[in-house]
Amino acid sequence: MSLDAEEFQTRFETLAANVDTYVRGKPDTVRTALVCLLAEGHLLIEDYPGLAKTSLARAIAQSVEAGFQRIQFTPDLLPADVTGTQVYRPGQTEPQFRQGPVFTNILLGDEINRASPKTQSALLEVMAERQVTTDGMTRPVPRPFLCIATQNPVEHQGTYPLPEAQLDRFAMRISIGYPEPADEVEVVEQGLARRTPEQLPHVLTLAQLTEMIETVPDVHVAPALQQYIVAITRATRTATGVRLGVSPRGSVTLALCAQARAASRGRRLTDPDDVKAVAIPVLAHRMIMASSALADRARPEDVIAKILTDIPIPPPRNGWT
Incomplete structure (x- = not known):
């Protein structure tokens, strides 16, 4: 059953306000990111170092009581590190599939352009089809599945630009930009207080988020x-x-x-x-x-x-x- 318009807006503003308490001074950016996720699109956040790209992704994930995994992309990361692999366990004659971090609801791919093209492409099927195919078997990932990736437009040494085919899998690409002076003071205060996105409360359950996503087509x-x-x-x-x-x-x-x-x-x-x-x-x-x-x-x-x-x-x- 779909939500009525007022309840949908209330939940949306509750979620956005919770993220706003950590990502200071960027309400429009926060709401654009949440719109992307409610459309079941994947989000690419691209900006300079230290501008809360990862913090925004972590704050969104923390605000929803859902499965969350993070992949720190590096040049030595392998496709199996993303999707999963077959492993043999002691006392067993048949291998078992060990799920990779993509088997979650919200996936943070941090600095995605630092991984090799082969590893980047491992995300392509799961982003487009929401499933993983390994060893001839297709395994669906949980629903909803939302990928939030970050990348740095500077420091190109040792990076691999995303090909157009993979960029096209992201529903939106956004940047955050520098905060205003008053907002930056609040950011400094948060840093001095050792506050992290993981300290944010959950304001939506996975079921409530799913209801919102299922209401959008109406x-x-x-x-x-x-x-x-x-x-x-x-x-x-x-x-x-x-x-x-x-x-x-x-x-x-x-x-x-x-x-x-x-x-x-x-x-x-x-x-x-x-x-x-x-x-x-x-x-x-x-x-x-x-x-x-x-x-x-x-x-x-x-x-x-x-x-x-x-x-x-x-x-x-x-x-x-």
Whole structure:
């Protein structure tokens, strides 16, 4: 049974407020991350060192009373360290499968770009299909399964950039940015008090989170709004300076995340503002800029912002309300 709109919003704000008590001064970033997870999308957090990337992921995981595992990605990490492997135990003639850390509800992949491409690809099936295939057997991971990965855009020595195919598996890519002075003072106070994300209380159970995820599909996305979404993604494919635009998978993800945002606002109807609010974190990492555009320091975020300005918003009479 799905939640009513008011109860959904109450749970969402309770969860966001709990994370806000640790990740100071970034309420919009926190809520965008939670929208991604409620759409059952995987989240990539990319920013400079020391800007609470891992803390945000740990605070979200701690706020929900669910299974949580963390993988610290390193160059010597093997695919079996991620998915699991067959092991022989004393007194047994047949090997048994030992589950890897992906068999959980919330998985934190810290500094994912430090692992080899072979190990990175071990996550690909489980992120896309929510299952692991080893030794000819398919094993589903628990539901919900949400992957929060972090990566560093600097210190490229010894790192392996995520290929486009794997980047496309992340519903959103977000950054956090530097806090305002007053918020940074609170961060220092937390550090002096030795406060950690693990000290946050659980404010939602796994069952409550699952109810929220199962309620999101009940939010209406009108045909006119679906056409608006497709118009945005198609415009990325012909935009100046773009070598490769957004695929249809990006169109679907944009609709799902807009739907989840509407639910987080206590609505059962998705509107154009929901689409515009999530467009950049959903679409920017799915675009490849031409080399000439990169030389001019053009960014996918700027291209999407211009597209959102240029494409007319469908009026209410077309049915999105």
